[in-house]
Amino acid sequence: MAVPKRKMSRSNTRARRSQWKAEVPNLVKTVENGKVTYSLPHRAKVVTDSAGTELFMEYKGRKVADV
Amino acid sequence: MPKPTKGPRLGGGPAHERLMLANLAAALFTHKSIKTTETKAKRLQPVAERFVTFAKKGDLHARRRVLASIGDKTVVHELFTVIAPQVAEREGGYTRITKLGFRKGDNAPMVQIELVLEPVVAKPKSAKKAAAAAAAEAPVEAPAEAVAPAEETVEVVEAEATEAEATEAPAEEKAAE
Numbered sequence: 001m002a003v004p005k006r007k008m009s010r011s012n013t014r015a016r017r018s019q020w021k022a023e024v025p026n027l028v029k030t031v032e033n034g035k036v037t038y039s040l041p042h043r044a045k046v047v048t049d050s051a052g053t054e055l056f057m058e059y060k061g062r063k064v065a066d067v
Numbered sequence: 068m069p070k071p072t073k074g075p076r077l078g079g080g081p082a083h084e085r086l087m088l089a090n091l092a093a094a095l096f097t098h099k100s101i102k103t104t105e106t107k108a109k110r111l112q113p114v115a116e117r118f119v120t121f122a123k124k125g126d127l128h129a130r131r132r133v134l135a136s137i138g139d140k141t142v143v144h145e146l147f148t149v150i151a152p153q154v155a156e157r158e159g160g161y162t163r164i165t166k167l168g169f170r171k172g173d174n175a176p177m178v179q180i181e182l183v184l185e186p187v188v189a190k191p192k193s194a195k196k197a198a199a200a201a202a203a204e205a206p207v208e209a210p211a212e213a214v215a216p217a218e219e220t221v222e223v224v225e226a227e228a229t230e231a232e233a234t235e236a237p238a239e240e241k242a243a244e
Contacts, residue, residue, distance in 0.1 A: 043166045044179070057167060057179075064165045065102060065179045 069113030077110060088114045089136045095162070096137075096146045100181035108164050108180040115180075119161040122151035156187040 076084040
């Protein structure tokens with residue numbers, strides 16, 4: 001089995017790890033019942049009743065799938 | 068005709084992909100709507116729509132070509148007798164993909180792919196096209212219909228106006244007397 005010959009330096013480890021950067025997702029802003037919500041574009045949303053129970057997923061006024 | 072896919076096949080190899088897409092199509096025709104990953108759904112879409120096209124043709128040869136992929140006769144029968152008449156009016160676009168979210172576990176983007184079985188609603192023409200169509204029709208119809216009645220109406224209005232003045236004038240004279 002191949003094994004590393006040398007210990008990886010702290011500097012090299014940190015240089016590798018610093019290359020990973022989180023991306024800011026593109027969100028769409030919508031106002032529902034006076035409440036501003038941010039959501040991913042072109043994605044079905046979960047419809048809930050007044051008690052907060054999840055009913056089904058909806059997209060463009062059409063029932064798409066069960067939760 | 069579906070565009071050949073480039074890059075690696077789904078699953079283990081070409082045969083695995085063919086089987087997987089055929090099975091997904093069979094599941095779609097049985098349940099009308101299935102939940103799967105976005106990659107599979109996008110590959111399934113042209114395959115499934117091609118089966119529907121065969122089903123709309125409806126002859127024995129088409130049926131045998133579908134049966135070559137989907138082995139299940141009950142599914143193919145359902146496709147040819149139930150689904151095909153429902154999409155008879157539709158010119159392509161027999162399936163719809165809606166993005167749902169990400170799967171717990173591997174964060175794969177999940178979608179719902181469904182058959183579009185609603186009756187076809189004629190799209191209202193966009194303003195530009197409607198205007199262009201109106202312009203194309205206008206020179207033919209306008210001189211014949213629009214102009215002639217307009218002249219007539221003007222004459223009629225004038226005639227009525229003169230009559231009205233005529234009737235008002237004696238009335239005023241009577242009132243003066």
